[in-house]
Amino acid sequence: MHSSAIFLIEFGAIILGLGLLGRLAGRLQFSPIPLYLLAGLAFGEGGLLPLGASEEFVAIGAEIGVILLLLMLGLEYTASDLVSNLKTQYPAGLVDMALNALPGAALALLLGWGPVAAVVLAGVTWISSSGVIAKVLGDLGRLGNRETPVILSILVLEDLAMAVYLPIITALLAGVGLAAGSVTLAIALGVAGLVLFVAVRYGRVISRFVSSDDPEKLLLVVLGLTLLVAGLAQQLQVSAAVGAFLVGIALSGEVAEGAHNLLAPLRDLFAAVFFVFFGLHTDPHSIPPVILPALALAVVTALTKIATGYWAARRAGISPKGRWRAGGALVARGEFSIVIAGLAVTAGIEPELGPLATAYVLVLVVLGPLTARYTEPLALRLTARRTTAPDAVPAQGATPAAETLEPVQDRD
16 A cells, blocks of 8 residues: 555656646747656656656556657558658658768767667667657748648658668667568568558558547547557567557548547657656766767757758758758757667667767757747848848848848748
8 A cells, every 4th residue: 555655646746747847848838858858867867856666657658658659640641641752752861861860870989889879879860859840830830831841751751761760779779680680670661561551552441440439439449459559569579669650650531630639648648758767767967978979969960950951942942941941940859869769778788878868859859949940040141141242232222131031930
């Protein structure tokens, strides 16, 4: 009875604290992810008040959080959309991978962490935060802008790449040989390809099977199916997260919309628990030694993400203002970077990798919304200054170039 009471007190305090932190982040108009990570740091190893009885339950909740994050992401896209994006936007995906994965891999090698840590850190710096970016685009009123499909295409390609990347990371962290790793990757690709094929051909049939007018039944069937497929995927050494993502892709139409509305509160709850769990396993005293490399990596990869978005938008025929907006919107890192780093922390390959990833995400999850808002006006202001002679005097009644900038929510 005593341990049960302590568990309820601890877990209740965690949930209440997360709710208050989320409310504070809403008032400050930025993502609550940094506050959740800081809460985990405060109550984890070396923190102010380490948890005891509820830690195992938090670990299970964190795993469910990852599964729901990927499921909800899959619900945003149809299989036909994914196939179309692969055919038309794959060059942007390749540029994205080259510009943003290489800095992370290079830093890991410079720090002497070895090739496995280099592959892990490459993934941490490569993947943007779909959740943070989607929220920022909505807050800025840019969902109808011409550059938004380009941004979403890059995010979709990154998410699809995770279906290949996560099994590779899982095999590397497990220390399996080349043959076993190749089998794992082949299984992952085969399962992903099979699910995409079934989703394209029989997506409506699956949706009709899952569909229900009763919200309770729809919630139970979708959640149960997702956890079942995620468990089977993990048993096949693929990834529970990838399995959940593929379930989301297979569902479409009214079923996807209804499931999204029902599962959104659960996702937010368990995703918050996941970020806290990651913080719990990071000693706050281990962050100061890696803060300078994390800051340097954040600056470099913020610039490479801006370059990625600019190039992709220019290739799609978007105007200069839209190109800068696309680049600035892609900077935020968040849930997926933490997921990848969490796998490495659990495997225990490099003690400093977790703290560096935590500091890196904290920096970019705060910087991301700022770059989304201010990259375009700052870039155009600097461009206007360079194209205007220093001693040039505007004609009478003319407006200086720097003052003719249109607002950031322009939809060109």
